[in-house]
Amino acid sequence: MAGLTDRRRQEVLRAIVADYIHSQEPVGSKSLLERHQLNVSSATIRNDMAVLESEGLIAQQHASSGRIPTEKGYRQFVDHIHDLKPLSAAERRAILCFLEDGVDMEDVLRRSVQLLSQLTRQAAVVQIPTLKVSRVKHCEVVALGPMRLLLVLITDSGRVDQRNVELDDSLDADEVIQLRDLLNSALVGKSLREASSSLAQLAVDVPPNIQGALAKSARRLIETLVEQPSDRLILTGTSHLTRSARDFPSGLPSVIEALEEQVVVLKLLANVPDLGNVSVLIGGENEDAELQETSIVATAYGSDGHPLGGLGVVGPTFMDYPGTISKVSAVARYVSRVLAGE
Structure with a gap:
């Protein structure tokens, strides 16, 4: 019998929460009987509400008003949600x-x-997503002018970051491709934090014609995207x-x-x-x-x-x-x- 009573009181709590969410007005025993098929007398409902109130699950704002759910009542309601209405x-x-x-x-x-x-x-x-949890999918290098590059970093999460690099010496189209391939060899498949050591190593062993551009590109990536992930x-x-x-x-x-x-x-x-x-x-x-x-x-x-x-x-x-x-x-x-x- 105790189990049946507990289940009924849970139903009463559910009904109070549902009605209050719908109306945002205190809920009384009469309206519960009218709106929900609880199959008990109004006296039983009032007794159940008194028990729920003593347990801190509902509250009465003043003597003549109905009840409203408390935070504890909402928590119990949420913890007993078993069926969610699927989207159409x-x-x-x-x-x-x-x-x-x-x-x-x-x-x-x-x-x-x-x-x-x-x-x-x-x-x-x-x-x-931050670059801390993403890995590099590709780094594209675009020449915006003879002395200016755009680095476009694409991660496996779909994030795209762009950074400009100002050069001391100009690069031709073949050198831009060479730079792109070297950067990707160090970056692809790694987080930028993991790739920082690879970028630093690249600057040590790189063809002289793109050494300055690579050093500036690597520094720009490390400074803006590794050390300051936001x-x-x-x-x-x-x-x-x-x-x-x-x-x-x-x-x-x-x-x-x-x-x-x-x-x-x-x-x-x-x-x-x-x-x-x-x-x-x-x-x-x-x-x-x-x-x-x-x-x-x-x-x-x-x-x-x-x-x-x-x-x-x-x-x-x-x-x-x-x-x-x-x-x-x-x-x-x-x-x-x-x-x-x-």
Whole structure:
């Protein structure tokens, strides 16, 4: 009997959370009976609500009001989500087509957060892969003039970085090709940090005609892309949070300011779970004080089974958790497919 009672109270909690997410109004026992087939009396519902309140899962704002879920209640609700509503075939096609139109990796990621923000009506954020976790696929060398080169570095994650190099002596077309081949021999298949020693070694044993150009190119790569790798984020949809401004007692501006501080969000995304899993941080579970009135749903995206970064959404604690988890997971899965060229 105790098991049946526990299951029923879990159903009551689920119904309260669902109704509050839908209406953002306190939920009473009468409305629960009207909206949900709980097959018990109103007295039983009131007793169950009293027990849930004593356990800290729901709260009553004042004596005559209904109940609202607490952070503890949301956590129990999320931990007991077993079935996620799958996206429709039309939604899946729309996501894939929108992402496949991206011209490069950064464009795909920018499209992914735009899409995620539109789907969830929350703020969305994605981490651009750093060169720390990427390996060089190719380094192209383009002559912009007799004394100026453009280095175009392409990684296996699809990231493209460009750097200009000013030369002391001019190079002809054959020497530009020779320089490109030497750089690729040192870079391809390696992270830039791993390749730095190879670049340094190249400068020691190189044909005199391109020695100066190679030394400058290697130094430019090491200085700007090895010693100063930068984490970057794309954030969009913070305007959606204004719809819930009253639900941030400390003030919405402080939440948005925290989101715009890249270090804070990068720390959150650094702890996302492995590919295919989704994390949910609710209220006080967030380490940053300014985000303790929000919930964050995040996961990883990647290529060839390896995570490249995190993406997710930030919104009020009463967000639609099943729908948000499903959409975050789906967008991450499609981003991974597009970056992998599937």
